Amino acid sequence: MRSSGRHNLVITGVGVVSAVGQGKEAFVSSLMEGRHAFNIMTRPGRQNGTSYIGAQIESLTFPEGLSKRLLRSASLSGQAMLASLHEAWSDASLDGVPSERVGLVIGGSNVQQREQIEVYRRYDGRLPYLTPTYGLSFMDTDLCGLCTEQFGIQGFAYTVGGASASGQLAVIRAAEAVLSGQVDVCIAAGALMDISYWECQALRALGAMGSDRFADKPDEACRPFDRERDGFIYGEACGVVVIEKASSAERRNAKPYAAVAGWALGMDGNRNPNPSYEGECRAISRALEHSGLQAEAIDYVNPHGTGSPIGDETELRALRDSGLSHAYLNATKSITGHGLTAAGAVEIVATLLQMQQSRLHPSRNLLDPMDDSFKWVRDRPVHHEIGHALNLSMGFGGINTAICISRYEET
Structure with a gap:
């Protein structure tokens, strides 16, 4: 075995829970069909005389082997994390x-x-009856405790x-x-951010959420x-990937999805929510340099692409000026x-599954693209063999991050 990534790192497992499907098979099927779950949110604590739009998980299925005791005391975020990690672990x-x-x-x-x-x-009005487990569960580290146990x-x-x-x-x-070398295998997870009507209201007031x-x-x-976008729309989700060296995967006969070729992290020096063209360009440039790739080698971009009026415009400008307008582009969000x-x-999982299927999922509601010069995947899937992908x-x-993912080459 050999990795096409210069750092010899591979991804060997994925797990996902989302409003459009739990598990990689259901998830990628929904992506390819463009099947959505957008509606007025109904989960308790999401509305207070309001009608915020979002995509909610209808129900979670828990596989055999997950502790019923842990699940009973876990929040929605914790339950989604346990279910996603179980899939990736297996x-x-x-x-x-x-x-x-x-x-x-x-x-x-x-x-x-x-x-x-x-x-x-x-x-x-009944504070003395507060469950003691709240002393653990209000902290983000409780997700670590659930998973490590x-x-x-x-x-x-x-x-x-x-x-x-x-x-x-x-x-x-x-x-x-x-x-x-800190560990042989490291699991990376994006936690389900379980927002309430307070966060919805604040994000709407900021002009970020539609x-x-x-x-x-x-x-x-x-x-x-x-062109008709007016802000992001929330969607419940949790994604997990397993990262290790190719040699570690070989010892277990684990088949990699892809190689992690390179990455970058950079800051704008700005507290505010507005995006930075310069910061995004730097992240793209550094990720390409770290991966040893030229911009022309990237044939697919999975962008941040939220639907933000300013954010989407800034991101397309950064991609265009970084020499990436030739690459296929779709919007998982x-x-x-x-x-x-x-x-x-979640979007790295989406990239890996598209790479595995040699198909790119469509973009919903992309009726009037902001810039026709890009190679958009619009209302139907496109057959494409991804060689090198860029996720933003x-x-x-x-905060600006970029990761290059390359097709894994087995010899």
Whole structure:
């Protein structure tokens, strides 16, 4: 075996939970069909005399082997994490890996806000009866505790916060941990960010979250890179990938999905939510340099693409001026919605599954693209053998990340 990535890192397992499907088969099927779940959100704690649009998970299925005790006390974020990690763990056949040689990085901070709102409501006026487990569960590290207990992980586990870049930031930190020899296998996860009506209201007030324009047409509200976009539309999701060296995968006869060729992380020096053209260009340039690739080698881009009026425009400008307008481009969020902390990891899973199928999923509601010079995948799947892909994620506070993923070559 040999990796086409210069760092000899590969991805050997994936797991995903989303509003359009749980598990990789259901997920990729929905992507290829452009099947969505956008509607007025109904989960308790999401509305307060409001009618925010989003995509919610209808139900979670838990495989045999997951602790019923842990599941009972876990939040929605915790349950989605356990289910996604179980799929990735099984997919990569990790049972034989020494527990102290496995690490876990979870992308996301403040991911259980709706759960907390519901606790406040439930125990209002009866504080002495508050369940003691709240002392654990309000912290993001509780997700680490759930996962390390369930899967016996004894290397390390921690969370990293990068706003909407958190999932991809987790992948970068996991790759660095394996490359440096801290562990043999590192699991990277983008946590389900369970927002409440408080966050919905604030994000709407910021101008980041839509949709006033399509308030009575939820299925048309999520439209990244379309001229009629008016903000992102939220979507519940959780994504997990397993990263290790190719030599480690070979010892277990694990078949890699792809090679992690290179990555970059950079800051704008800006607290605010507005994107930075210069920061995005730097991240793209550094990721290509780290991977040893020229821009012309990239034949597919999975962008951040939220549907933000300013964000989408800035991102297309950065891609164009970085020499990437020749590459195929679609918008995973147009189908899944914006998973916030989960988005980067979920979209890497989407890239890997498209690479595996040699097909690119369509982009919903891309009726009038902002720039016709790009190679858009619009209303139907396109057959394409991905050689080298670029995934982008950006977050509030000036966080820019980019990851290059290359087809794995087996010899």
